[in-house]
Amino acid sequence: MLDVERISVDYGTSRVLKDITFSVEKGECIGIIGPNGSGKSTLLKALSKILKPTSGRVVVCGRGLERYSVKELARYMAVVPQETGIEFDFTCLEIVMMGRNPHMGRFEVEGKKDMDIAREAMRLTNTWHLRDRPFSGISGGERQRVIIARALAQEPSVLLMDEPVSHLDINYQIEILDLVERLKAERSMVVIVVFHDLNLAARYCDRLILLSDSRILAAGKPDEVLTQEHIREAFHANVAVRKHPLTGYLYVTPLNSCGAAEPSNGKTIHIICGAGTGTRLMYLLRSKGYNVTAGVLNVLDSDHDTAAHLNIRTISEAPFSPITPESYGQLIETIKKADAVVIADVPIGWGNLKNLQAVIEAKPGALYIMENDKEKRDYTNGEATRILETLKASGAITVKGADELMKALGTF
Ligand SMILES: Nc1ncnc2c1ncn2[C@@H]1O[C@H](COP(=O)(O)OP(=O)(O)OP(=O)(O)O)[C@@H](O)[C@H]1O
Numbered sequence: 001m002l003d004v005e006r007i008s009v010d011y012g013t014s015r016v017l018k019d020i021t022f023s024v025e026k027g028e029c030i031g032i033i034g035p036n037g038s039g040k041s042t043l044l045k046a047l048s049k050i051l052k053p054t055s056g057r058v059v060v061c062g063r064g065l066e067r068y069s070v071k072e073l074a075r076y077m078a079v080v081p082q083e084t085g086i087e088f089d090f091t092c093l094e095i096v097m098m099g100r101n102p103h104m105g106r107f108e109v110e111g112k113k114d115m116d117i118a119r120e121a122m123r124l125t126n127t128w129h130l131r132d133r134p135f136s137g138i139s140g141g142e143r144q145r146v147i148i149a150r151a152l153a154q155e156p157s158v159l160l161m162d163e164p165v166s167h168l169d170i171n172y173q174i175e176i177l178d179l180v181e182r183l184k185a186e187r188s189m190v191v192i193v194v195f196h197d198l199n200l201a202a203r204y205c206d207r208l209i210l211l212s213d214s215r216i217l218a219a220g221k222p223d224e225v226l227t228q229e230h231i232r233e234a235f236h237a238n239v240a241v242r243k244h245p246l247t248g249y250l251y252v253t254p255l256n257s258c259g260a261a262e263p264s265n266g267k268t269i270h271i272i273c274g275a276g277t278g279t280r281l282m283y284l285l286r287s288k289g290y291n292v293t294a295g296v297l298n299v300l301d302s303d304h305d306t307a308a309h310l311n312i313r314t315i316s317e318a319p320f321s322p323i324t325p326e327s328y329g330q331l332i333e334t335i336k337k338a339d340a341v342v343i344a345d346v347p348i349g350w351g352n353l354k355n356l357q358a359v360i361e362a363k364p365g366a367l368y369i370m371e372n373d374k375e376k377r378d379y380t381n382g383e384a385t386r387i388l389e390t391l392k393a394s395g396a397i398t399v400k401g402a403d404e405l406m407k408a409l410g411t412f
Helices: 040-047 070-076 092-098 112-124 140-153 170-187 198-204 228-235 279-287 302-309 325-337 350-362 383-393 401-409
Strands: 002-011 014-024 029-033 055-060 077-080 158-162 190-194 207-212 215-220 239-243 250-254 268-272 291-298 313-317 340-343 367-370 397-399
Touching (some): 002 040, 014 040, 014 055, 014 215, 029 040, 040 158, 040 190, 070 077, 077 140, 092 112, 092 140, 140 170, 170 198, 198 250, 215 228, 239 302, 268 279, 268 350, 279 401, 291 302, 291 350, 313 325, 325 350, 340 350, 367 383
Parallel strands (some): 158 190, 340 367, 367 397
Antiparallel strands (some): 207 215, 239 250
C-alpha cells in the first residue's frame, strides 16, 4: 500500500534522513518515534510530497509519489500537520469543507454529499458545535480536532499525523486515538503517526519505527522496539519498560540516572524483599548512590524485575522454587559483605523463611526491618515471626516504609 524505498533527505549540506526503508499495509498503524530533531516530521513531509527526498522514492498504491498531482494525492492521503499555518478567518466548517476540495471538479461547488461527509467528520471529532466559530478564535485543542476532522473529510486511504494529540487533554487524546484506531480498521486505512509519547505509541501502533541519528535504529512490534537498550541509545534516557498490569500494553517509565550510574557513595545495602515490597526502596537507594544487592528472589517476582532494570546484583532462584543450599550460601556471603541489611515488608511465608534465617546466621553489622501498621499473617506457624522478634531484640531498627528508612540511613 505504501512503500518507502531508501529515501534520504538533505537540508542544504546536512543529511537529516539516511536510507529509510519500510512498508505499510492497509489497516496498519505505524508510529514514528525518536528524539527531537531525529527527522520524524521531515519523514512525514517526504511521505506527503511536501518535501522531495534527495534520493530514494515513496510509492503509494503501486505508483511513485512523483507521478501524483497534489490534488490527486489528496484524494488518497490526508495530513494532520504539527502546525496548521491557517491565518485567514475561516469558520471551522469551512476548514473541514476544504477536506472535500480534492474530490470536487474545478468549477464544482460542494453538494449535499460533501456536507454530509464534513458533518460526520465533525461529529466524530466532537467539533460540530464549533462549525460557525472562526478557526482563529478557538483553543489549541479544538483546532487540532478541527484539523483532524478536515483530514477525515478527505476520506483518505493514508492518514499521516504529526503529533496529533499534543494539544489535547487526556480525554480527547484517548477519544481521538480510539477514533483513528476504529477508522483504520473499518476503512482499512494506513495510518502513520509521529508520537513523542512512547506510551501512546505503544498503545495505539501495530509497529513502531525508531529514528535516531538520521536512520532507523529499530523497527518492529512495540515490544521489539521499546526496549531499555534502544531507548537508552536513542534518547540517552534510563527507563523501565513493563507491561501495564491493567491494560497489558507496554509502558515506559523514565527513571533518573540511578539505573545507569555506578554506585557512588561506597556503601552496600542488601535487601530482602519480594512481591513488590522492595521496589521503591531499590529505586531510592540506587538514586542516592548506594551499591544495592537483593535476594534471594524468585525470577518473575516483581522485585526481581525491578532489580534487573536497576542493574542490581541479585541472588536468583527459579520461579516458585525454594531457596537452594547454593543460593543460601551466596546470601550469607553477600550479607556479610554488606554495610547494612534491610528486610522489606515481606510476606512471611515459607518462601522467605530461609532468607530470614540467613540474616540470623550472617549477623549483619546494621539491620533495618521495614513494617507497616497492618497486622501481618505468618504462614510459617510463627517461625518467621519468632526470627523477626529475635532480630529486633538484638538491635535491629524498625522503620515504617522506604522514606523513613532513607531518613534513618542518613545517620548511618
Ligand atoms: N527547513 C529546514 N531547514 C533546515 N533544517 C531543518 C529544516 N527543518 C528541519 N530541519 C532540521 O532537520 C532535523 C530534523 O528535523 P525534524 O523537524 O524532522 O525533526 P523531528 O524529529 O520532527 O523533531 P521534533 O521531535 O523536535 O519535532 C533537525 O536537526 C532540524 O533542525
